[in-house]
Amino acid sequence: MRKPYQLHYWPSIQGRGEFIRLALEAAGAPYVDVARGPEDAGQGMPALTHYLQDASVARPPFACPLLVDGTLVLGQTAAILLYLGPRLGLVAAGEADRLWTHQIQLTIADFVTEVHDSHHPIGSGLYYEEQRAAAKRRAADFRRHRLPKFLAWFEAVLERNPKNKGRAAPHLVGVKLSYADLSLFQLVEGLRYAFPKASERAFKQTPRVLALHAGVRQHKRLAAYLASERRIPFNQQGIFRRYPALDG
Amino acid sequence: MRKPYQLHYWPSIQGRGEFIRLALEAAGAPYVDVARGPEDAGQGMPALTHYLQDASVARPPFACPLLVDGTLVLGQTAAILLYLGPRLGLVAAGEADRLWTHQIQLTIADFVTEVHDSHHPIGSGLYYEEQRAAAKRRAADFRRHRLPKFLAWFEAVLERNPKNKGRAAPHLVGVKLSYADLSLFQLVEGLRYAFPKASERAFKQTPRVLALHAGVRQHKRLAAYLASERRIPFNQQGIFRRYPALDG
Numbered sequence: 001m002r003k004p005y006q007l008h009y010w011p012s013i014q015g016r017g018e019f020i021r022l023a024l025e026a027a028g029a030p031y032v033d034v035a036r037g038p039e040d041a042g043q044g045m046p047a048l049t050h051y052l053q054d055a056s057v058a059r060p061p062f063a064c065p066l067l068v069d070g071t072l073v074l075g076q077t078a079a080i081l082l083y084l085g086p087r088l089g090l091v092a093a094g095e096a097d098r099l100w101t102h103q104i105q106l107t108i109a110d111f112v113t114e115v116h117d118s119h120h121p122i123g124s125g126l127y128y129e130e131q132r133a134a135a136k137r138r139a140a141d142f143r144r145h146r147l148p149k150f151l152a153w154f155e156a157v158l159e160r161n162p163k164n165k166g167r168a169a170p171h172l173v174g175v176k177l178s179y180a181d182l183s184l185f186q187l188v189e190g191l192r193y194a195f196p197k198a199s200e201r202a203f204k205q206t207p208r209v210l211a212l213h214a215g216v217r218q219h220k221r222l223a224a225y226l227a228s229e230r231r232i233p234f235n236q237q238g239i240f241r242r243y244p245a246l247d248g
Numbered sequence: 249m250r251k252p253y254q255l256h257y258w259p260s261i262q263g264r265g266e267f268i269r270l271a272l273e274a275a276g277a278p279y280v281d282v283a284r285g286p287e288d289a290g291q292g293m294p295a296l297t298h299y300l301q302d303a304s305v306a307r308p309p310f311a312c313p314l315l316v317d318g319t320l321v322l323g324q325t326a327a328i329l330l331y332l333g334p335r336l337g338l339v340a341a342g343e344a345d346r347l348w349t350h351q352i353q354l355t356i357a358d359f360v361t362e363v364h365d366s367h368h369p370i371g372s373g374l375y376y377e378e379q380r381a382a383a384k385r386r387a388a389d390f391r392r393h394r395l396p397k398f399l400a401w402f403e404a405v406l407e408r409n410p411k412n413k414g415r416a417a418p419h420l421v422g423v424k425l426s427y428a429d430l431s432l433f434q435l436v437e438g439l440r441y442a443f444p445k446a447s448e449r450a451f452k453q454t455p456r457v458l459a460l461h462a463g464v465r466q467h468k469r470l471a472a473y474l475a476s477e478r479r480i481p482f483n484q485q486g487i488f489r490r491y492p493a494l495d496g
Contacts, residue, residue, distance in 0.1 A: 060408070076355065082347075125393055160305075
């Protein structure tokens with residue numbers, strides 16, 4: 001049996017680590033969520049900060065999440081999924097399909113950054129309360145322009161995938177579940193948490209995005225994960241935060 | 249001879265397209281900078297907007313730059329470089345080195361987004377003048393925290409590459425020029441344009457980043473490109489903009 005993958009991510013939020021967790025969980029892959037483990041077993045926060053801070057790490061990731069697999073230390077959510085995709089059976093086989101799936105994931109990453117900046121437009125080292133006025137303006141722009149634009153793009157991708165014709169549960173690429181599908185599922189979850197009003201309005205224009213979300217939700221291993229304690233609830237420290245002043 | 253690559257990007261700025269241009273130019277690869285060509289030859293802006301807007305495009309990029317190579321249509325700067333790297337001889341051969349180069353490129357992409365948001369923290373659809381106060385705050389945070397943090401990371405990457413020992417012109421990965429080196433060169437160029445004061449101060453802590461920049465500058469094909477009309481000068485519409493109120 002293979003050594004479990006080591007996922008390193010902040011232990012109290014879903015954040016960007018969740019996109020990796022969903023892939024590992026959906027595939028039933030053995031992994032350790034290191035920072036949530038006990039320090040006396042070599043886990044916990046010290047194991048995580050080692051990779052970010054120790055000069056002995058030859059190829060240090062800039063930030064979390066990071067994946068350790070044998071001698072490989074890999075940061076950047078989309079790069080981790082690029083690496084895991086074929087190993088977890090969560091991406092098609094050909095180069096063109098893999099690049100397309102990766103391209104979608106990178107666009108999801110861009111969207112996630114914009115979601116984050118809707119509550120932290122001035123600086124991630126400052127509290128929300130220190131940038132509330134700017135956040136109100138940025139969130140309004142996000143709700144009015146960026147949210148519908150990104151969702152319309154995901155909808156178009158689903159609509160133009162010829163393999164989705166006649167299917168109740170569409171996929172972003174080809175006929176099979178991919179890591180990008182799981183990530184889009186997570187976006188829907190997060191948007192519903194953070195922007196219940198604005199996202200409900202926006203989703204009315206994107207029935208295929210909602211159908212994908214509903215389809216992914218029925219995935220057995222994923223449903224078991226979502227019902228487990230391994231799934232950290234959304235909260236006010238993550239990427240998706242519910243500030244009523246930013247919704248509407 | 250192979251068909252030239254088609255690069256599609258806004259014709260009047262360096263922007264994110266420049267990271268692709270530098271790779272194509274350094275490799276001496278045949279390419280067409282489509283949006284800058286004549287409409288009566290099927291080029292110009294209509295050719296670009298086709299890929300972004302026409303429902304007939306099965307796999308539409310969300311934004312520019314995009315690359316067309318035969319039947320492949322590919323968006324996302326880092327994905328384009330992932331694809332071009334091996335074809336242009338601008339990345340090492342092994343999977344670990346390729347992932348590491350890609351990871352660095354994705355971190356550069358994150359940095360570029362933060363540079364952009366230093367002058368557009370509220371919305372990319374608004375003028376700078378409509379968000380000047382927020383930009384002043386965000387740029388101050390950028391200069392104080394983010395700029396030194398990113399540069400220190402690039403410096404550490406160069407310092408920890410064992411192949412750089414005793415070399416005047418270091419590389420980010422292994423012993424050879426990669427597309428990530430070209431992109432870091434471009435970051436130095438852009439930072440010097442946009443933040444002459446803050447970047448000069450920050451670069452004092454990162455001699456290896458400056459040595460990489462100086463080394464790349466001596467690359468023959470690249471030097472010829474930089475001296476040519478194909479290199480669009482920095483200006484106030486691109487990612488890197490010089491607003492004295494944001495420097496200091």
